[in-house]
Amino acid sequence: MSLLWILLPYSAFLSFAVGHLWRYRRDRFRSYFAHQDMDRAQRLGSMVFPLGFGIVVAARITDMISSGAHSRPEGAIYVAILVVEMIAGVVATTGAVLLFVPDLIASPTRPAITWVDRITLPVLVAGLLSGVMIRFDPNSSDNGYRTAESLFAWFRSLFTLHPNPEAMQHAPQIYQARGLILLLLIAMWPYTRLAGIFAGPVIRLSLRGRHQLRQPFGTPTAPDH
Template identity: 30%
Template structure:
């Protein structure tokens, strides 16, 4: 086995995932106030209203498909009656629809960021790098699907015999890089681009994917009181130099404090 094979399919994935995990911990510990999408909804809503749901729902379905195809062994799905023909149909055609949604949504978001002045001015260099490294694996994944699964052999390429066990071998810390030797080039490029994306993930706005408002439904209500109510209940002393006025709200007169 060549050193290049070990470097590409063992060392590089482990380095990428180490940077990903350590980077997330570092970002959460030292940059909690930066853990945000930096929403630009106030600047433009029409394109965002279409592009954001397309991208987010598409990428969620793509992620679920990858989880099922890469982390769940083929024997398990066949044991419950989900045969290869049915799996190939769902993974290829339903996955293509999800991938197309993701691409269209991402294209709309990039277009919006480029043509909307305030949004473009708020775009950093890291944002631009993020969009590139986000678009590349998505496009490569669609290329791999179309070339090998739709236009290729009738049964497509069974990546659950090679890529899936290779990835699981990394998780078991028993890497088997030899499984990647005969994998079609589009899949190899797609995987490499995906690990590059994971490496820069913690340092971009993509960290918001790991945030969820889980405490929203249990947190206490916030009670707001006007200053008039506070004065009436004696919870707040009037400010020096100001006296209650019978004038309409917003038109109170200051009184002089000079003796």
């Protein structure tokens, strides 16, 4: 069982890396959301989701860095992380709903959504709900922060030469479930319509910068269409 908590995360990381390479070669991250016939709700969702999701990730990283081996951040830091994460989670979920629900119920003429797209929203919602459940776990206290003892200890160890699968093997089921949900989200991300949300703008800026560097000095750049 402990081997599972080593094989699954590295498999998810491999899928994440290979998937992004495949997506780049396939369409340069010109995702579904680049279509001009998106409705107003989807355009709003395409702006709201990355903002909320990015803040959630930043809050979790701050929590992981600020937590001790068995204790959560103290005082104002913990309150700030909690408030920011809760608000950003709602914002990210709202953005995801605006992005996915119109096409799930309207059967648009744009490219058909895949089965991966159909499970993306439920996976995101499951991630949010599991995060709330472990955040308010009554068995976590100032002297025993279960998230730091399980998820954080396990995740940090994956980037060292000494993985710690026991941290998850002996964790309560809700913590194990959250770990599996996050691994699923990492593994499937490049194959969903969300793939270009973050990578797309980075790739486009990089390509634009290379194009400008190759132009002779003083040559005007072509306007964007």
